Amino acid sequence: MAAKAREVKLIESCAAVLGWDQETMMPEGGVELRSAQLSHLARLSHQAFTSTEMGDLIAAAKSECAALPEEHPDRVDVREIERDWNKATKLPEALVSELAELSSKAMHAWAVARKASDFSQFKPWLERTVQLNRQKAECLGWEKGGEPWDALSDHYEPGLNAADVQRVFEPLRTRLQGLLDRLKGAPRKPSNAFNEHALAIADQERFVRFAAKRIGFDFSRGRLDRSTHPFCGGSHCNDVRMTTRYMETCVLDALGSTMHECGHGMYEQGLDATRIGLPMGEAAGLSVHESQSRLWENQVGRSRPFWTWAQTQLPAFFGDACDGFGLQDLVDGANVVEPGFIRVEADEGTYNMHVMIRFQLERAMIKGDLKVADLPGVWNGLYKDYLGLTVPDDRRGCLQDVHWSMGAIGYFPTYTLGTLLAAQLFEKARTDLPGLEEGFARGDFAPLLTWLRTNVHAHGRRYRLDGLCRKVTGQPLSADPLMRHLEGKLLPLYGLS
Amino acid sequence: MAAKAREVKLIESCAAVLGWDQETMMPEGGVELRSAQLSHLARLSHQAFTSTEMGDLIAAAKSECAALPEEHPDRVDVREIERDWNKATKLPEALVSELAELSSKAMHAWAVARKASDFSQFKPWLERTVQLNRQKAECLGWEKGGEPWDALSDHYEPGLNAADVQRVFEPLRTRLQGLLDRLKGAPRKPSNAFNEHALAIADQERFVRFAAKRIGFDFSRGRLDRSTHPFCGGSHCNDVRMTTRYMETCVLDALGSTMHECGHGMYEQGLDATRIGLPMGEAAGLSVHESQSRLWENQVGRSRPFWTWAQTQLPAFFGDACDGFGLQDLVDGANVVEPGFIRVEADEGTYNMHVMIRFQLERAMIKGDLKVADLPGVWNGLYKDYLGLTVPDDRRGCLQDVHWSMGAIGYFPTYTLGTLLAAQLFEKARTDLPGLEEGFARGDFAPLLTWLRTNVHAHGRRYRLDGLCRKVTGQPLSADPLMRHLEGKLLPLYGLS
Numbered sequence: 001m002a003a004k005a006r007e008v009k010l011i012e013s014c015a016a017v018l019g020w021d022q023e024t025m026m027p028e029g030g031v032e033l034r035s036a037q038l039s040h041l042a043r044l045s046h047q048a049f050t051s052t053e054m055g056d057l058i059a060a061a062k063s064e065c066a067a068l069p070e071e072h073p074d075r076v077d078v079r080e081i082e083r084d085w086n087k088a089t090k091l092p093e094a095l096v097s098e099l100a101e102l103s104s105k106a107m108h109a110w111a112v113a114r115k116a117s118d119f120s121q122f123k124p125w126l127e128r129t130v131q132l133n134r135q136k137a138e139c140l141g142w143e144k145g146g147e148p149w150d151a152l153s154d155h156y157e158p159g160l161n162a163a164d165v166q167r168v169f170e171p172l173r174t175r176l177q178g179l180l181d182r183l184k185g186a187p188r189k190p191s192n193a194f195n196e197h198a199l200a201i202a203d204q205e206r207f208v209r210f211a212a213k214r215i216g217f218d219f220s221r222g223r224l225d226r227s228t229h230p231f232c233g234g235s236h237c238n239d240v241r242m243t244t245r246y247m248e249t250c251v252l253d254a255l256g257s258t259m260h261e262c263g264h265g266m267y268e269q270g271l272d273a274t275r276i277g278l279p280m281g282e283a284a285g286l287s288v289h290e291s292q293s294r295l296w297e298n299q300v301g302r303s304r305p306f307w308t309w310a311q312t313q314l315p316a317f318f319g320d321a322c323d324g325f326g327l328q329d330l331v332d333g334a335n336v337v338e339p340g341f342i343r344v345e346a347d348e349g350t351y352n353m354h355v356m357i358r359f360q361l362e363r364a365m366i367k368g369d370l371k372v373a374d375l376p377g378v379w380n381g382l383y384k385d386y387l388g389l390t391v392p393d394d395r396r397g398c399l400q401d402v403h404w405s406m407g408a409i410g411y412f413p414t415y416t417l418g419t420l421l422a423a424q425l426f427e428k429a430r431t432d433l434p435g436l437e438e439g440f441a442r443g444d445f446a447p448l449l450t451w452l453r454t455n456v457h458a459h460g461r462r463y464r465l466d467g468l469c470r471k472v473t474g475q476p477l478s479a480d481p482l483m484r485h486l487e488g489k490l491l492p493l494y495g496l497s
Numbered sequence: 498m499a500a501k502a503r504e505v506k507l508i509e510s511c512a513a514v515l516g517w518d519q520e521t522m523m524p525e526g527g528v529e530l531r532s533a534q535l536s537h538l539a540r541l542s543h544q545a546f547t548s549t550e551m552g553d554l555i556a557a558a559k560s561e562c563a564a565l566p567e568e569h570p571d572r573v574d575v576r577e578i579e580r581d582w583n584k585a586t587k588l589p590e591a592l593v594s595e596l597a598e599l600s601s602k603a604m605h606a607w608a609v610a611r612k613a614s615d616f617s618q619f620k621p622w623l624e625r626t627v628q629l630n631r632q633k634a635e636c637l638g639w640e641k642g643g644e645p646w647d648a649l650s651d652h653y654e655p656g657l658n659a660a661d662v663q664r665v666f667e668p669l670r671t672r673l674q675g676l677l678d679r680l681k682g683a684p685r686k687p688s689n690a691f692n693e694h695a696l697a698i699a700d701q702e703r704f705v706r707f708a709a710k711r712i713g714f715d716f717s718r719g720r721l722d723r724s725t726h727p728f729c730g731g732s733h734c735n736d737v738r739m740t741t742r743y744m745e746t747c748v749l750d751a752l753g754s755t756m757h758e759c760g761h762g763m764y765e766q767g768l769d770a771t772r773i774g775l776p777m778g779e780a781a782g783l784s785v786h787e788s789q790s791r792l793w794e795n796q797v798g799r800s801r802p803f804w805t806w807a808q809t810q811l812p813a814f815f816g817d818a819c820d821g822f823g824l825q826d827l828v829d830g831a832n833v834v835e836p837g838f839i840r841v842e843a844d845e846g847t848y849n850m851h852v853m854i855r856f857q858l859e860r861a862m863i864k865g866d867l868k869v870a871d872l873p874g875v876w877n878g879l880y881k882d883y884l885g886l887t888v889p890d891d892r893r894g895c896l897q898d899v900h901w902s903m904g905a906i907g908y909f910p911t912y913t914l915g916t917l918l919a920a921q922l923f924e925k926a927r928t929d930l931p932g933l934e935e936g937f938a939r940g941d942f943a944p945l946l947t948w949l950r951t952n953v954h955a956h957g958r959r960y961r962l963d964g965l966c967r968k969v970t971g972q973p974l975s976a977d978p979l980m981r982h983l984e985g986k987l988l989p990l991y992g993l994s
Contacts, residue, residue, distance in 0.1 A: 014511055
């Protein structure tokens with residue numbers, strides 16, 4: 001079974017390189033044939049995986065490892081491959097290829113509509129996407145008492161359902177709102193000056209590559225390139241491809257993006273190389289993935305200890321161009337909280353509000369409670385409600401994210417669940433590793449990475465989100481650590497404690 | 498048939514991107530899985546192509562187009578696909594994927610051995626390569642009276658056999674030797690000063706990219722990157738990937754490499770985009786391919802008219818760094834003849850000697866007349882014999898070329914056959930296009946490219962090497978045009994006429 005499963009993943013891993021290439025290297029002329037290449041590879045891997053031969057191999061492997069402990073790697077592999085196979089075989093090939101075709105066309109329509117800031121151009125595509133995803137959900141099925149969104153979300157976060165998400169998000173929103181209200185009337189405002197300070201892009205690039213290497217990204221098993229939207233891809237743990245982007249103002253954007261993608265990249269690099277193409281060598285799910293990126297971006301990259309070290313490195317990359325900025329300016333710059341329209345530019349304090357809005361909307365669209373035609377109005381209403389903002393146009397409103405055009409419904413909540421897990425993991429790491437942050441101040445990040453390797457990366461898909469959280473921290477996933485992290489950092493910065 | 502054939506080529510086109518990526522972008526860690534990826538794709542495309550379904554489709558298409566003229570595109574497609582199918586069905590799938598995997602691994606071993614200048618590290622890989630290629634030849638078979646090398650060469654140049662190559666090479670060697678002997682005792686030596694003139698690599702890169710664009714390479718349908726060994730790959734006419742390399746001394750190396758690869762690249766870009774994945778949209782063979790690269794590198798790039806134009810462009814890229822060099826210095830620099838160890842650095846006068854040496858060696862290895870273990874010694878002996886040189890080490894000896902590590906045996910002679918064709922085509926173009934070279938002196942290269950598009954590129958695989966040569970020039974392929982070109986240029990430059 002393992003050999004056959006690896007073969008399927010080998011095809012997917014080829015597609016992963018082509019996907020990365022498309023975003024970073026491919027000349028314009030390659031677009032048309034690239035979608036044909038990717039859809040053909042998708043068809044080949046789907047065919048290979050859903051074969052009855054694969055089903056028989058799984059059944060045989062299952063009985064072979066029945067006597068092994070539940071958490072034994074071989075047994076985990078069989079459990080997860082069976083899970084994937086059960087799902088894949090429920091989807092008719094026609095639907096799979098229709099979804100793939102729709103996604104590539106809808107992404108194009110989305111890009112055009114977004115440029116024109118005109119939702120009406122994207123509306124028919126989103127309607128069809130919602131319709132086909134609803135069909136997909138019907139094929140996959142969901143637990144009794146659940147709803148169609150659960151079936152879709154399960155692809156990104158195994159076992160996640162809307163009711164559970166709702167139970168986490170509701171109190172989180174209230175607590176975040178309380179924090180944001182306090183910051184609004186705060187006696188101190190962190191200085192935004194470093195965020196407005198232009199630095200040469202070539203210098204920024206050398207600096208963020210240095211930082212990526214220092215925190216632990218292994219460049220002999222990965223790359224860092226540029227793309228419009230930063231992402232982390234690549235085909236396996238020994239060939240991880242991340243991207244970032246650079247803006248003259250300011251280096252914090254490139255650094256934050258890079259540390260975020262490094263978190264993803266180091267998770268991939270930390271997976272078991274002897275299990276490439278098998279579940280024990282794969283990431284647990286998107287929430288755990290996001291916990292790794294958020295942890296390095298936020299708990300590390302926005303912290304005073306990190307900047308205590310980073311400040312001493314600046315002259316080597318920027319000469320005297322940062323001389324006017326003290327440690328407090330750098331920490332301030334990394335932690336300014338200011339509600340804005342764009343999720344990917346949001347600060348740590350408001351970010352999760354953006355995610356909750358999207359969850360509420362996609363859940364209602366899939367349920368049938370929200371008509372696609374009404375999306376812009378409801379979107380804008382929620383931005384007023386959650387963040388007090390009046391959305392000026394669709395480009396900065398409901399057309400800003402690529403996800404729905406790709407057919408990725410059920411994906412957004414993993415951003416916030418991962419953010420919660422990051423805070424919870426970091427609290428535990430800090431307890432387990434005395435002197436951890438004093439180490440950051442000296443540029444020593446290895447203990448944290450080693451801890452993550454052991455406690456998270458090494459498990460592959462052994463545990464689900466909540467199971468991993470309990471296993472590592474002894475507690476169920478909770479918003480408390482994130483709130484402690486935010487309040488502990490932001491209140492003093494805003495002169496509130 | 499066409500749809501199915503295109504599907505097979507779609508898989509091959511994915512492999513082509515992965516192959517390019519391996520040489521230019523892939524981190525070291527990716528090597529092992531990349532071999533597995535390429536080998537699996539090779540297996541998948543081989544399976545798809547050699548199916549009996551494909552055979553039936555070919556048979557049906559053949560009878561459908563039996564009434565069409567022989568040179569009709571549809572009939573050419575069927576003829577060539579049948580030819581490929583007949584060959585492919587002779588190769589067992591296991592051998593195909595083993596060869597693909599071996600090639601990817603052996604290339605890595607070669608790179609390591611070459612760096613260490615240690616043939617012994619590469620020896621087992623080459624032994625296995627020769628062994629598997631010998632097996633491949635046995636499967637494919639060869640014409641009566643021929644030899645195993647013919648079976649392998651046919652892949653690169655349809656219908657080529659060793660005896661024919663020998664018949665072309667023997668007199669060519671004698672005539673080239675005569676020319677080299679005359680140059681040795683010549684009264685004038687062209688100045689080598691420009692070849693020893695260091696120029697900043699960043700400036701060189703801007704300059705050669707400019708030149709590539711000017712001679713006609715379309716960057717919206719292709720890329721130019723760096724690699725140790727320059728090559729031209731990519732997956733189809735709208736996504737062509739070339740590479741070059743840069744040395745401080747001198748820009749002529751990067752420029753020559755780039756114009757050479759541009760010749761390949763513009764051939765690919767000139768193929769019929771409506772026939773991507775079909776023989777009429779594919780290159781005729783490697784000799785014709787090489788004729789395009791050699792023509793732009795030599796007939797254009799080393800000519801006085803080219804440098805008349807290029808000289809005026811230098812200040813925009815190099816400031817005053819080339820001010821000391823007059824037109825004669827540039828033409829001299831591009832045409833110094835000096836026997837050396839390295840084929841890819843060889844001048845126009847000695848280049849073909851390198852090729853003949855390799856042909857002799859690979860022919861003997863495949864025949865079984867030369868043991869791989871004896872390669873370095875025999876290689877060095879031939880360099881003494883052909884070029885009067887004592888090879889100092891394996892790096893500058895039998896480890897210099899990537900070809901054998903890739904499993905490309907039967908490939909080398911196409912370099913010289915292409916060089917002959919380049920000279921013959923250029924003589925014809927000069928007759929057809931009055932004022933052609935005066936145009937070069939003004940930086941106008943479009944007429945030549947248009948002529949090549951019409952007379953060579955548009956034909957796809959319609960004609961074989963000799964057929965195309967007769968069709969375009971009215972004569973069989975001959976060494977006369979090359980000798981006229983070399984003697985006409987080099988003798989005056991060396992004060993001999």
